[in-house]
Amino acid sequence: MIEDNYKHQGMRRGLVRKLREKGIYDERVLDAIGKIPRHVFFDQAFLEHAYQDKAFPIGHGQTISQPYTVAFQTQLLELKPTDRVLEIGTGSGYQACVLLALGAKVYTIEYQKMLYERTRVFLPDLGYKPHFFYGDGSKGLPAHGPYNKIIVTAGAPTVPTELLNQLTEGGILVIPVGDNKVQKMMRLRKTAEKKIEKEVFDNFSFVPLLGEQGWK
Numbered sequence: 001m002i003e004d005n006y007k008h009q010g011m012r013r014g015l016v017r018k019l020r021e022k023g024i025y026d027e028r029v030l031d032a033i034g035k036i037p038r039h040v041f042f043d044q045a046f047l048e049h050a051y052q053d054k055a056f057p058i059g060h061g062q063t064i065s066q067p068y069t070v071a072f073q074t075q076l077l078e079l080k081p082t083d084r085v086l087e088i089g090t091g092s093g094y095q096a097c098v099l100l101a102l103g104a105k106v107y108t109i110e111y112q113k114m115l116y117e118r119t120r121v122f123l124p125d126l127g128y129k130p131h132f133f134y135g136d137g138s139k140g141l142p143a144h145g146p147y148n149k150i151i152v153t154a155g156a157p158t159v160p161t162e163l164l165n166q167l168t169e170g171g172i173l174v175i176p177v178g179d180n181k182v183q184k185m186m187r188l189r190k191t192a193e194k195k196i197e198k199e200v201f202d203n204f205s206f207v208p209l210l211g212e213q214g215w216k
Helices: 006-021 027-035 044-049 067-077 094-101 113-126 161-165
Strands: 056-059 062-064 084-088 105-110 131-134 147-152 167-178 183-192 195-204
Touching (some): 027 094, 056 113, 084 094, 094 105, 105 113, 161 167
Parallel strands (some): 084 147, 105 131
Antiparallel strands (some): 056 062, 167 183
16 A cells, blocks of 8 residues: 555645646646656655656656656647557556556556566556566557557657557657657647647757667
């Protein structure tokens, strides 16, 4: 049984307030972040870090993303309940929980075997049940596509064509693209079979996307 007391809930409300001040306007996204007990993704010793707006290491060279980054990417997805969403990079599982809280059907793939094994057991214990996969997410997950939305939670050198191919018409891909230090957040909307509309947003810093279409 996880503990989620008044102190935790108060810290979450403070985090949501901070995200709103930083420009997150989608109330559904803020509501989801306000419900998910982010502290359970942290060791007890690091509780004070759980509701700060910053990334934090989770081992294996990976991080749990900064809450603002999670909120910003999620907001860009324009999620509708029942959307089929592919998440590239399960990591801690926190982003997947936010997607599930918004009513999406989530397929999540992780490149790091240890993280995959840990999160696959941990999230269902919290009551969150995405479809888990282990493998090279840079190539997507074509066997279960197409997807209404795809979110990439690692920095890519380029936009993998295979991900665009796995989007439905009208679908959205949100992906950070750049070098392995700084990336621009991009939203690519598939308006027709061969037509992609691209929007470019702020700089972010993600761990590198590993795999055949990422940083090998």
